Amino acid sequence: xxxxxxxxxxxxxxxxxxxxxxxxxxxxxxxxxxxxxxxxxxxxxxxxxxxxxxxxxxxxxxxxxxxxxxxxxxxxxxxxxxxxxxxxxxxxxxxxxxxxxxxxxxxxxxxx
Amino acid sequence: xxxxxxxxxxxxxxxxxxxxxxxxxxxxxxxxxxxxxxxxxxxxxxxxxxxxxxxxxxxxxxxxxxxxxxxxxxxxxxxxxxxxxxxxxxxxxxxxxxxxxxxxxxxxx
Numbered sequence: 001x002x003x004x005x006x007x008x009x010x011x012x013x014x015x016x017x018x019x020x021x022x023x024x025x026x027x028x029x030x031x032x033x034x035x036x037x038x039x040x041x042x043x044x045x046x047x048x049x050x051x052x053x054x055x056x057x058x059x060x061x062x063x064x065x066x067x068x069x070x071x072x073x074x075x076x077x078x079x080x081x082x083x084x085x086x087x088x089x090x091x092x093x094x095x096x097x098x099x100x101x102x103x104x105x106x107x108x109x110x111x112x
Numbered sequence: 113x114x115x116x117x118x119x120x121x122x123x124x125x126x127x128x129x130x131x132x133x134x135x136x137x138x139x140x141x142x143x144x145x146x147x148x149x150x151x152x153x154x155x156x157x158x159x160x161x162x163x164x165x166x167x168x169x170x171x172x173x174x175x176x177x178x179x180x181x182x183x184x185x186x187x188x189x190x191x192x193x194x195x196x197x198x199x200x201x202x203x204x205x206x207x208x209x210x211x212x213x214x215x216x217x218x219x220x221x
Contacts, residue, residue: 042116042211043155043199058208090154097207098142103154 002026004104006091012110013081021076021107023091031097032074034058034066036087037106043090049074050097081111114138116212118200123218124190132185132198132215140205146174146185147199149214155199158185187217195219 007022025032034046045058049068063085065077074093078085088108092101117135124130136144143162147155161167161176161183173186185198197214204210 040213042213043201043209044211045208098203100145100157100160101209102157105154 004091004093004102006089006104006107008107009105010108010110012112013078015082015111016080019078019081019109021078021089021091021109023074023076023104024072025074025091025093025104026072027093027095027102028071029093029095029102030071031094031099032068033092033094033101034064034074034076035090035092036060036085037090038087046076046089048097081109083111085109086111114204114210116200116202116210118198118212118215120213121216121218123220124187126190126192126219126221128190129186129188130190130217132187132200132217134183134185134200134212136181136183136200136202136210136212138202138204138210141178142203142205142207144174144176144183145201145203145209146172146183147201149197149199151196158198190219192219192221 004025030051033048035043044060047066049055052071090106091104094101115137146158149155159174166175171188176183197216199214200212201209
């Protein structure tokens with residue numbers, strides 16, 4: 001099985017433009033997460049979803065939005081990108097919120 | 113506030129043993145995870161501890177002391193492929209994962 005896929009692999013984006021990062025899992029996991037990873041910092045949670053139809057804010061949600069229309073997909077949208085959103089973005093999933101999280105390959109985003 | 117502390121970088125020799133420490137202060141405790149992350153790749157799950165003591169899994173072992181807010185990851189018989197970052201994460205009382213910045217482990221021949 002593919003596990004978790006993310007697209008695109010990398011992207012360069014002009015400041016002020018919008019962008020949606022895609023995440024799809026085929027493990028039928030209930031919970032999904034979006035993290036950003038910056039040099040010298042731990043993974044920081046942006047948004048999460050414990051089950052389809054529900055979402056919640058993590059540690060750094062400002063400037064980002066998510067939706068969870070079905071079990072498999074959890075897109076992350078940047079409405080108006082700023083340079084501070086330059087980062088590596090990881091999507092993860094777990095069977096339930098208390099279970100081990102499994103990560104996608106990541107999207108490297110550069111905002112200029 | 114919530115805090116996870118790990119050394120930034122460690123160096124060890126191929127074939128040797130290395131211990132990577134993690135200390136934490138969090139709002140509640142519902143388990144501690146160790147992940148491995150090779151450069152440019154996603155984190156991958158290594159181990160999970162929720163009770164005090166040592167969990168052994170092949171060349172890797174993880175130890176937890178909840179009273180001390182302390183864990184370590186022990187890697188034996190080091191191989192060059194073990195060169196990676198090792199991430200410590202604690203699940204708090206709200207079941208959110210709090211992540212350390214990771215320890216970059218460099219293995220020398």
